[in-house]
Amino acid sequence: MRQNNVADSGAIKKKMNGYVGFSNYPNQVHRRSIKRGFNFTLMVVGESGLGKSTLINTLFESKVYPGRDDSAAVGAVEHPNGVEISSVTADIQENGIKLKLSVVDTPGFGDSINNEESWKPIVENVESRFDAYLAQENRVNRSKIVDNRVNALLYFIKPTGHRLRAIDIEFMKNLHTRVNLIPVIAKSDTLTPREVEQFKANVLADINYHGIQIFKPVSDEYDDPETIADNKDIAGKIPFAVIGSESFVERADGTKVRGRQYPWGIIEVENEQHNDFVRLRQMLLRTHMEELRDTTDVALYESYRTQKLLAMGHVQDAAVFREFNPRVQQEEEARAHYAKMQKLEAEMSAVFQQKVQEKEAKLKQSEEELHSRHKEMKAAMEAQRTALEEQKRRAQAAMPVPGTAEPMYQTQPRKDKKKLFGGF
Structure with missing residues (x-):
């Protein structure tokens, strides 16, 4: 044969x-x-x-x-x-x-x-x-x-x-x-x-x-x-x-x-x-x-x-x-598998990119919130510092000048001062 x-x-x-x-x-x-x-x-x-x-x-x-x-x-x-x-x-x-x-x-x-x-x-x-x-x-x-x-x-x-x-x-x-x-x-x-x-x-x-x-x-x-x-x-x-x-x-x-x-x-x-x-x-x-x-x-x-x-x-x-040919069928299955993997890879890449974008957006939002809080805290501290300095200035202004028995500036009589400290 x-x-x-x-x-x-x-x-x-x-x-x-x-x-x-x-x-x-x-x-x-x-x-x-x-x-x-x-x-x-x-x-x-x-x-x-x-x-x-x-x-x-x-x-x-x-x-x-x-x-x-x-x-x-x-x-x-x-x-x-x-x-x-x-x-x-x-x-x-x-x-x-x-x-x-x-x-x-x-x-x-x-x-x-x-x-x-x-x-x-x-x-x-x-x-x-x-x-x-x-x-x-x-x-x-x-x-x-x-x-x-x-x-x-x-x-x-x-x-x-x-x-x-x-x-x-x-x-x-x-x-x-x-x-x-x-x-x-x-x-x-x-x-x-x-x-x-x-x-x-x-x-x-x-x-x-x-x-x-x-x-x-x-x-x-x-x-x-x-x-x-x-x-x-x-x-x-x-x-x-x-x-x-x-x-x-x-x-x-x-x-x-x-x-x-x-x-x-x-x-x-x-x-x-x-x-x-x-x-x-x-x-x-x-x-x-x-x-x-x-x-x-x-x-x-x-x-x-x-x-x-x-x-x-x-x-x-x-x-x-269709005429059946094992080799052709195997090639078709390989091409189909490759196309499927390419599709899965593209889908996974798209999901990864989406998650990265979502994470970046979340981090950016957190950063903006922290920056806003930092700014608010800085403003509050600045206001507190200004208030303390004002108090300090007033306190210094109220203290007597060395070498004198009384303060340099007296706005009220002494009797009023006693009344201010509870009458002592």
């Missing part, structure tokens, strides 16, 4: 020298698919008379979807604006692979005089399927989850030969974030080849102008050149100009093909020179069915689920999606 370091991603690539067995995993998935089968839900939307049920039956080469006369048998639900939502499920098996196909039709769409907001019942139906799946995911027991989410939506465009109508643009703008939108030009045999090409260019121009997202096959680094070429060819056919037919016609050489008979000749359903039915079937069923299912689950449903949970007040911690 050899080891190669990958510096850019931090991952380690290892090449095995012997057979281990995990390369057999695709075969395990294949066996599980054979055992369990899988579901696929296809929604078709368009005005009446555009051949929706005929095209579905042509795609699966069986009468999986009844005509409009049998719509009551599939549980059609009519909405106030005249749009019905009907669904039929068929179990199909091919080469041992079981497919549970659900076809959702919307009869009445675009048939009213006022088609304003005729897309709302369809959006509500698609979102209700997301809600049902989300409710099952939130259950305690999730062992039996029924997935009826819409995996692809075929939108049938009326072959006017001009541009998209307002109802077409409004519908696709409100549905393109909820489903894998696949535009289809219905009954393309009513247009000439030149008209078809011009109509396709106009439709794509309108789609790009209004920012509408449609499903297109993409290639990656693991695809072989043939697959890349096929994907490019399929993407170049969008929107698919198709015809459908449940009957067979006989060609000039005697062979029978699925198609339509006209006075001027035969148009074959599976002839790529006549229409894009083969490329539509290849993308929808043969090469990109799992990609349609995966896009529904990983992109469309997850986007709706995130919006739903955020609206309910749930907040997702983005840290759970």
Whole structure:
């Protein structure tokens, strides 16, 4: 076993020298698919008379979807604006692979005089399927989850030969974030080849102008050149100009093909020179069915689920999606610890400075108080000294002069002096 370091991603690539067995995993998935089968839900939307049920039956080469006369048998639900939502499920098996196909039709769409907001019942139906799946995911027991989410939506465009109508643009703008939108030009045999090409260019121009997202096959680094070429060819056919037919016609050489008979000749359903039915079937069923299912689950449903949970007040911690690297985590923890210590040091320094300032202010106040007391005491002592000196001066003035019997100054008679000393 050899080891190669990958510096850019931090991952380690290892090449095995012997057979281990995990390369057999695709075969395990294949066996599980054979055992369990899988579901696929296809929604078709368009005005009446555009051949929706005929095209579905042509795609699966069986009468999986009844005509409009049998719509009551599939549980059609009519909405106030005249749009019905009907669904039929068929179990199909091919080469041992079981497919549970659900076809959702919307009869009445675009048939009213006022088609304003005729897309709302369809959006509500698609979102209700997301809600049902989300409710099952939130259950305690999730062992039996029924997935009826819409995996692809075929939108049938009326072959006017001009541009998209307002109802077409409004519908696709409100549905393109909820489903894998696949535009289809219905009954393309009513247009000439030149008209078809011009109509396709106009439709794509309108789609790009209004920012509408449609499903297109993409290639990656693991695809072989043939697959890349096929994907490019399929993407170049969008929107698919198709015809459908449940009957067979006989060609000039005697062979029978699925198609339509006209006075001027035969148009074959599976002839790529006549229409894009083969490329539509290849993308929808043969090469990109799992990609349609995966896009529904990983992109469309997850986007709706995130919006739903955020609206309910749930907040997702983005840290759970980060790649775990112990060395990077250790560095992040060291940086966080250093930042924490810096913050603590700054806080301690601020507290110390505050206490120093408070102490200095207190000392200054004490100094001012002592200075004031010193000044007061000095003034009191000065006053006392002045008073004592005055008393001393008076005392000296009252003392007799040496050599005389009486004081030099006598202000009162002697009798008054006796009276002053108590009469002695």
